[in-house]
Amino acid sequence: xxxxxxxxGVGGQGIILASKILTEGLVKYxxxxxxxxxxGMAQRGGSVTTQVRFGEKVYSPLIGDGEADVxxxxxxxxxxxxxxxxxxxxxxxxxxxxxxxxxxLVGQETYPDNIIEKLKKTVENVVVFNAAQVAENLGNIxxxxxxxxxxxxxxxxxxxxxxxxxxxxxxxxxxxxxNINALKEGMKLSK
Amino acid sequence: xKKIMTGNEAIARxxxxxxxxxxxxxxxxxxTEILENVALYDGIYAEWSPNEKVAFxxxxxxxxxGARALTAMKxxxxxVAADPLFTMAYEGVNGGFVVVSADDPGMHSSxxxxxxxxxAQHAKVAMIEPSDSQECKDYIKIAYEISEQFDTLVLFRIxxxxxxxxxxxxxxxxxxxxxxxYKKDIKKYVMIPGHARVKHVEVEERxxxxxxxxxxxxxxxxxxxxxxxxxxxxxxxxxxxKEVFGxxxxxxxxxxxxxxxxxxxxEFASMVDKLYIIEENEPYIETFVKAMGIECTGKELIPICxxxxxxxxxxxxxxxxxxxxxxxxxxxxxxxxxxxxGCPHRGIFYAVSKHKDIIATGDIGCYTLGMMPPLNVTDTxxxxxAGISAAIGFEKAAMMGGRKNKIFGFVxxxxxxxxxxTGLVDAVYNNSPIVSVILDNSITGMTGHQENPGxxxxxxxxxxxxxxxxxxxxxxxxxxxxxRVVDPYKxxxxxxxxxxAYNATEPFVIITKQPCALLKxxxxxxxxxxxxxxxxxxxxxxxxxxxGCPAIxxxxxxxxxxKDMCNQCxxxxxxxxxxxxxxxxx
Numbered sequence: 001x002x003x004x005x006x007x008x009g010v011g012g013q014g015i016i017l018a019s020k021i022l023t024e025g026l027v028k029y030x031x032x033x034x035x036x037x038x039x040g041m042a043q044r045g046g047s048v049t050t051q052v053r054f055g056e057k058v059y060s061p062l063i064g065d066g067e068a069d070v071x072x073x074x075x076x077x078x079x080x081x082x083x084x085x086x087x088x089x090x091x092x093x094x095x096x097x098x099x100x101x102x103x104x105l106v107g108q109e110t111y112p113d114n115i116i117e118k119l120k121k122t123v124e125n126v127v128v129f130n131a132a133q134v135a136e137n138l139g140n141i142x143x144x145x146x147x148x149x150x151x152x153x154x155x156x157x158x159x160x161x162x163x164x165x166x167x168x169x170x171x172x173x174x175x176x177x178x179n180i181n182a183l184k185e186g187m188k189l190s191k
Numbered sequence: 192x193k194k195i196m197t198g199n200e201a202i203a204r205x206x207x208x209x210x211x212x213x214x215x216x217x218x219x220x221x222x223t224e225i226l227e228n229v230a231l232y233d234g235i236y237a238e239w240s241p242n243e244k245v246a247f248x249x250x251x252x253x254x255x256x257g258a259r260a261l262t263a264m265k266x267x268x269x270x271v272a273a274d275p276l277f278t279m280a281y282e283g284v285n286g287g288f289v290v291v292s293a294d295d296p297g298m299h300s301s302x303x304x305x306x307x308x309x310x311a312q313h314a315k316v317a318m319i320e321p322s323d324s325q326e327c328k329d330y331i332k333i334a335y336e337i338s339e340q341f342d343t344l345v346l347f348r349i350x351x352x353x354x355x356x357x358x359x360x361x362x363x364x365x366x367x368x369x370x371x372x373y374k375k376d377i378k379k380y381v382m383i384p385g386h387a388r389v390k391h392v393e394v395e396e397r398x399x400x401x402x403x404x405x406x407x408x409x410x411x412x413x414x415x416x417x418x419x420x421x422x423x424x425x426x427x428x429x430x431x432x433k434e435v436f437g438x439x440x441x442x443x444x445x446x447x448x449x450x451x452x453x454x455x456x457x458e459f460a461s462m463v464d465k466l467y468i469i470e471e472n473e474p475y476i477e478t479f480v481k482a483m484g485i486e487c488t489g490k491e492l493i494p495i496c497x498x499x500x501x502x503x504x505x506x507x508x509x510x511x512x513x514x515x516x517x518x519x520x521x522x523x524x525x526x527x528x529x530x531x532x533g534c535p536h537r538g539i540f541y542a543v544s545k546h547k548d549i550i551a552t553g554d555i556g557c558y559t560l561g562m563m564p565p566l567n568v569t570d571t572x573x574x575x576x577a578g579i580s581a582a583i584g585f586e587k588a589a590m591m592g593g594r595k596n597k598i599f600g601f602v603x604x605x606x607x608x609x610x611x612x613t614g615l616v617d618a619v620y621n622n623s624p625i626v627s628v629i630l631d632n633s634i635t636g637m638t639g640h641q642e643n644p645g646x647x648x649x650x651x652x653x654x655x656x657x658x659x660x661x662x663x664x665x666x667x668x669x670x671x672x673x674x675r676v677v678d679p680y681k682x683x684x685x686x687x688x689x690x691x692a693y694n695a696t697e698p699f700v701i702i703t704k705q706p707c708a709l710l711k712x713x714x715x716x717x718x719x720x721x722x723x724x725x726x727x728x729x730x731x732x733x734x735x736x737x738x739g740c741p742a743i744x745x746x747x748x749x750x751x752x753x754k755d756m757c758n759q760c761x762x763x764x765x766x767x768x769x770x771x772x773x774x775x776x777x
Binding site: 010011020023024027032033034035036037038045046047058059060061062063064065066067077078080081083084086088100101102103104105106107108109110111112115118119121122123141 | 193195299323352355356357358359427430431433434498500501502503505514515516517518519520521522523524525526527528529531563564565733736739741743744745755
């Protein structure tokens with residue numbers, strides 16, 4: 001059984017790092033894993049996605065419309081942008097957090113209202129929380145990616161691996177405590 | 192040992208294991224990480240060259256000298272290096288020579304979609320295409336063997352999904368092959384017409400041998416499943432095809448794709464009822480198969496434009512895959528890339544945007560984004576270097592047509608070294624009164640911070656001489672009085688320079704100097720500093736929004752600055768007429 005995941009959000013939110021940690025952990029579990037990332041045109045500000053697929057044997061690193069078992073959206077507008085990739089009955093994990101696109105910043109377009117409500121109305125399985133707030137409470141908003149990763153790990157049922165070790169292998173020592181706490185908080189949130 | 196690696200990391204590993212000793216490249220997505228990773232291994236000289244042609248020639252020289260050599264570039268980079276490519280096809284190799292072309296189907300970060308498999312056919316060199324990271328590593332080693340066995344450079348063609356996808360790789364050890372003896376052989380290495388005529392005949396002979404090899408190499412393999420459907424495919428398309436058809440089809444998986452294996456294809460075609468060719472972009476394999484008189488289906492059903500995925504193949508070939516999708520009624524605004532908060536390019540583009548009659552020829556780099564609203568400056572983007580040279584053509588045409596627009600051409604520091612210099616030489620030589628704006632942010636920005644000849648460091652992190660852009664500009668012949676070096680964070684100074692340039696009647700150069708705001712040292716220096724809007728003084732005139740900074744927003748009529756994003760570049764402060772901005776964290 002192959003599982004397909006989509007991480008979506010905005011450049012600078014730590015999406016690629018979160019998918020990297022997940023990927024390395026899944027390899028330790030013994031899965032065949034493929035991960036694909038899209039580098040946008042700029043360092044920051046653009047829409048960013050990564051895809052992770054794992055199972056006994058994985059061929060394609062890419063999925064198409066309606067094929068993601070789980071979408072983790074680091075920003076709520078991006079959840080709406082990518083929703084057509086979600087498989088019917090799949091799970092949507094959303095960070096209740098806004099980053100305005102440039103057109104909205106300057107007032108040319110408006111940031112849509114009630115995104116979460118609208119998503120909940122259509123998608124059966126939605127997990128929502130403010131990962132940015134959780135991370136800020138833990139000491140640094142930048143750890144929001146690991147909070148979301150924790151929630152995903154729980155949702156996938158792969159929480160029994162030593163994820164703390166994987167985090168330690170991928171982050172500098174001074175970031176360990178913050179991110180391990182972030183992971184634990186994230187796991188609690190998807191219960 | 193097993194490791195999860197991107198294709199680029201795996202190529203670097205393969206290069207290391209193959210005993211390569213010289214590697215050169217110019218950064219370009221999706222190829223950049225190949226050399227970044229090669230540089231991490233001891234025993235390989237690795238450099239960033241000023242452009243792909245130079246990188247190619249460095250590697251070619253190393254190969255002739257006897258080293259196993261590598262050069263890597265994105266697809267459009269191979270256009271820059273096409274000149275030496277075609278002649279090195281004649282000269283052949285001494286140490287094995289592998290050229291990586293990283294194509295970008297779907298144009299995730301490129302100005303065109305270009306299938307560089309056609310280059311192998313055009314230049315008449317062997318070509319290999321891996322399908323995942325493991326094959327990236329294994330095939331690179333085989334590529335070196337083929338290169339030395341057949342005296343040919345090998346084009347190693349990957350795509351974005353190979354370059355930037357991770358999969359599991361079994362690591363091996365490095366084989367030290369050393370540097371072969373070099374023997375002077377001008378008939379092989381000096382391509383005067385008399386030698387080249389002989390060589391061309393040899394190249395044609397070599398192609399016959401390579402085709403024989405192609406029919407027999409395990410790089411091209413048949414995987415039998417159900418024989419009702421047969422699929423010929425290569426690269427990442429093989430993975431998509433397997434995903435869709437699994438055991439319900441038979442496959443001819445091609446890893447060695449120029450010359451294509453005619454006998455093997457004929458054999459495979461005779462074993463299956465219906466033959467499909469599954470490939471991204473050009474009908475490269477399909478054209479060959481059809482020319483052999485074999486009936487097959489490919490581009491009739493599979494799109495030429497864009498990147499493939501299993502879903503597209505399923506719909507195209509099986510007519511299934513139509514499924515019910517979630518659809519949420521939300522009008523989602525686009526989120527295009529933007530110049531970062533504190534980006535030094537903002538100041539100069541803002542200054543130029545005030546002159547509505549300026550034509551701006553742009554270039555490839557972060558400053559391509561000078562086209563985006565609200566700045567709306569850039570008129571054209573063609574390729575690296577055209578920021579200056581297209582300006583010359585634009586100016587000449589305007590002159591011939593009796594128009595009087597002032598033309599500003601933009602290049603970055605890395606782009607200036609890449610191919611901006613020659614444009615500037617032309618501007619002086621042919622007396623074109625354009626303004627060349629060199630945006631020196633002391634790094635190659637868009638590809639993710641690679642060193643270049645102006646940064647004072649090499650790819651390996653060693654200290655290097657800083658090549659002085661101002662010195663070059665003077666040496667090329669721009670007069671002292673026609674040069675301005677400005678700090679783009681200082682709007683007065685920048686606007687004055689733009690005005691002087693606007694009024695100039697001779698070739699003029701503005702150099703903006705301010706390091707990229709995302710450089711580690713810069714971020715450290717500006718940490719905790721930001722600009723705050725004093726809401727009592729703010730008249731909501733929205734002038735600050737016109738600089739297009741992502742840190743400044745208009746939330747229901749209230750203008751605010753995000754303190755986490757802002758790094759106190761102060762450009763917005765200088766635009767505010769009501770003194771409503773305050774520095775915090777000084």
